[in-house]
Amino acid sequence: MAEAKSNKVNMKTLAKVLNVSIATISKALRDSHDIGEETKQRVIETAKLLHYVPNPYASSLRKRSSNTIAIIIPEIADSFFSQAINGIESIVGQEKYHALIYLTHDSYEREAQMFADLSSGRVDGVIMSVASNTKEIRHIQELQQAGVPIVFFDRVCEDIPTAKIKTDDFNSAYMATKHLLEQGCKNISLVTIEGYPSILQAREGGYKKALTEHQVKHKEQNIISCSNKYNQENIAFLKEHIDKIKPDGIIATVEHLATTTYLACEELKLNIPNDIKVVCFTNQITAAILNPPLTTVLQPAYDMGRKAAELLFGHLAGKPIQLEKENITLPSKLVVRDSTRAGD
Amino acid sequence: MAEAKSNKVNMKTLAKVLNVSIATISKALRDSHDIGEETKQRVIETAKLLHYVPNPYASSLRKRSSNTIAIIIPEIADSFFSQAINGIESIVGQEKYHALIYLTHDSYEREAQMFADLSSGRVDGVIMSVASNTKEIRHIQELQQAGVPIVFFDRVCEDIPTAKIKTDDFNSAYMATKHLLEQGCKNISLVTIEGYPSILQAREGGYKKALTEHQVKHKEQNIISCSNKYNQENIAFLKEHIDKIKPDGIIATVEHLATTTYLACEELKLNIPNDIKVVCFTNQITAAILNPPLTTVLQPAYDMGRKAAELLFGHLAGKPIQLEKENITLPSKLVVRDSTRAGD
DNA sequence: ACGGTTTAAGTAAACGTTTAAGCAAATAAA
DNA sequence: TTTATTTGCTTAAACGTTTACTTAAACCGT
Known part of the structure; x- marks a missing residue:
């Protein structure tokens, strides 16, 4: 040969x-x-x-397109995001594209920096979930005006007219809250994290709607904002909250808060579900084997990633897709387990 | 303005x-x-x-270097790999490099395909963990001979002379097994997955050494190879094994086998740790809140990724680093929890 | 005043593709 | 037979940088 x-x-x-x-x-x-x-x-x-x-660079230079996209997410050590990447990748590979990965670590500054770089034409499109403290959106607008298509998933930016793949945060928080109420909870706390205006609002909205429907008056003090990191301070912060408010139900809105919540309860010698019931937004497969098995809001991470990629690549391939018209909501699923079983 | x-x-x-x-x-x-x-x-x-x-492409074309690296890993929905990526990314960002991510899904064919593509000069270097069924290594050799530096982490390829960042698989399996023996186990099964020759051998070696030291005769039937996916078949397969062999201790060698093992035991009505003790190689933070809390071998994922990136970038920056001389082992840690507490 | 060095520019080729424009030969149409 | 069209290929410019080489002026020592 x-x-x-x-x-x-x-x-x-x-x-x-x-x-x-x-x-x-x-x-x-x-x-x-x-x-x-x-x-x-x-x-x-x-x-x-x-x-x-x-040589891809000669080709990109000449064609003014790179067959490369950027995936911009807050973090990666999170089952929602890693599963979403699997979904994105299932399309990227098939389309013979390449994916650059960028982690913002939830920092607006880093996110803005990344966008500035991308205006060089490095990528043909972007799939992203915005950082929690991103309020200013000029960096996103500018990239979009430069002609780079952007598709949001999960943590979307409502003010940018483009495709958004969300899950039904309002409804799933509503269902989760309703479920807790039906299991007998009277004083439910919503544990959330700083930032994420749109997701936060939706989940908070669903939570409040369920309370209202059950004639439970909502108190602002029942909403607690942790920092978006898994650490000892958050556990202490949450313990303090539980100690003070004495909730009989908790809705944890992001993955790592499951562990935080369980540990806080354990340290306070509170029994789940007898003293306090817990439901968490998480995709971890270990939910089923926790002590007790955790009731979760399971988000369609893979499908969201996949759908986001399908839209982006459809657009890039010149299909008649108007990104700004695509506002897709995929349903989450409430998976009931022992952490919310009614006590005796 | x-x-x-x-x-x-x-x-x-x-x-x-x-x-x-x-x-x-x-x-x-x-x-x-x-x-x-x-x-x-x-x-x-x-x-x-x-x-x-x-324009990065004009620059890359002219300079014949791209300021881009490839991260090639089997999968991403795994806390070890996602934490390792965090470690890699901590250097990539700081060095103003860009990272392309490729998932092999443990397929040799895909891996080889990716390597073929990379011979175009798309990246200045590669950080990778090889696919489980990769036996043939020509694709890796060829890329290396084409002058692209490669650094392995975790699932290394021993036959390629380059930097390898491992954790002490032999020793941590030895420690885990010894721990089980000290907790009274007499019949310990090693649950592993198909492939991964070097990692498998090391862990199996440590396991056997501990058995030998404790005068326990090793039986081949105590080693079971599952497929590398979290699914119902694996649970059934493991149940069958447990039912037949009746082990009183299990060492699960990859993350998702924790859930598989727990569910298999639950379905068999086996109490952990009384009927059977379990330890798993995993980095999941939920280990602490499982039922019961899981004894784990915690791998230094972040540090491994970071170290791999440091070596690669040191080399790329022209520092006098001989990659083929770098064979680094970072220690894993046995974190003892209730899943291996001695029964009464 | 003269050769020599330094400083601060400019010229043009190169990196490896893609593609508009051109062209000769073959074929078809009249 | 002449004219148009098609076929199959070539030429050369372009994409946006980087860099070896050239140049012109300024400065310096003798």
């Missing part, structure tokens, strides 16, 4: 070997019908033989 | 505006001392004013 030269083989090499012009090589490889069938075959064969791989 | 033009601003634009040559712009921005201090300032100022961002 013929071996590839150790020095880079490019179109020039192929052209020389086959004694045709570089243009012929390029067109043959892109299956242009400028080129005769026989020549095409010879080019393709030789390219394979010499292990020719096109 | 002057607004950026809506059409792309490049060096030509700046050159025209400042009435200097393109070369001057380029040199000024790279702080060459070919250029006078005053001119440099004018260039930098104008670039900022017009929101100039260099």
Whole structure:
């Protein structure tokens, strides 16, 4: 078998070997019908033989498009986001695109910095979940005005006219709260984190609606905002809250708050579900084997990622998709387990 | 404030505006001392004013280096890998590099495909954990011979002479097994997954060493290979094993096997730790709140990722680092919890 | 005043593609 | 037979940088 030269083989090499012009090589490889069938075959064969791989940067420069997208998310050590990435990746790979990953760590400054960089044309599109403390959205607007399509998922930015893939935060918080009420809770706290205006509002809204429907008066003090990190301070902060408010039900709105809540209850010697019932928004498979098994709001992470990617790639492929018209909501599912079973 | 033009601003634009040559712009921005201090300032100022961002593809093409690395891992919905990515990212961001992410889903074919693509010069380096069914390593060798530095972490490929960041699989399996033996187990099963020759061998070795030291004869039937997916079949498969072998201790070697094991035991009405003790290699924070809290081998995921990135970037920056000499082992930690407490 | 060095620029080629435009030969249409 | 069209290929410019080389002026020592 013929071996590839150790020095880079490019179109020039192929052209020389086959004694045709570089243009012929390029067109043959892109299956242009400028080129005769026989020549095409010879080019393709030789390219394979010499292990020719096109230089993506030359191609991107010339075509002014990169076959690359950016995935911008707050963090990655979170089952929701990692599952969403799986969904995105299922399309990216199939479309022969490449994905750059950027973690904002929930910092607006980093997010803005990343967007500034992307205005260079580095990517053909962006799939993102905004940072929790992003209030100013100029960086996003500017990239969009520069012609880079953006698709939001989960933590969307309502003020940007583009595709948004959400889950039914309002309704699932409503269902979760209703469930707690039906299990006998009278004093339910909503444990949330700083920022995320749109998600927060939706979940808070659903929570309040359920309370109202059950003639329970909502008290502001029942909503507590933790920092978006899993750490000892949050546990202490939550313990203090529980100690003071004595809730008999807790809705934890992000994944890592499940552990925080369980540990806080344990330290306070509160029994779940007898003393206090807990439901959490999380996709962790371990929910089923917790002590006790945790009632969860299971978000369609994979499907959200996948749908976001489908829209972006559909748009990039020139399909008649008006991103700003796409406002998709995929349902979350309340999975009831022992952490909310009615006591005796 | 002057607004950026809506059409792309490049060096030509700046050159025209400042009435200097393109070369001057380029040199000024790279702080060459070919250029006078005053001119440099004018260039930098104008670039900022017009929101100039260099085209990375033109730059990569010309410089034949991309300021981009590839992260190639089997999967991402796994706390070990996502934490490792956090570690990698902590360096990537700081070095102003970009990270392309590729998921092999443990498929050799996909992995080989990705490597073929990377031979185009798309990335300056690779950080990877090999797929479980990768036996043939030509794709890796070829990329390396093409001059792309590769750093392995966790699931390394022993036959490639380059940097490897591992954790002490042998020793931590040894410690875990010893711990189970000391807690009174006499019949310990090792639950593992297909593939991963080097990791598997190390963990199996540590497991056997502990058994031998405690005069327990090892039986091949005590090692069970599941598929590397969290699903119902694996639970059934493990149940069958437990039912047949009746182990009083289980060492689960990858994260998702924790849930599999717990559910299998639950379905078999086996009490952990009284009937059977369990320890699992996992980094999930929920380990502490499982029923019962799970004894884990906690791997230094973040540090492994970070170290891998440090080596790669050190090498790329031209520091005198001989990658093939770097064979680093970071310690895992056995975190003892109730799933292995001695019964009464 | 003269050669030599330093400073601060500019010129132009190169990186590897893609593609508009051109052209000769073959084929079809008249 | 002549004219148009198609086929199959080539030429050359362009994408936006970087950089080796050139140049012109200024400065400096003798």
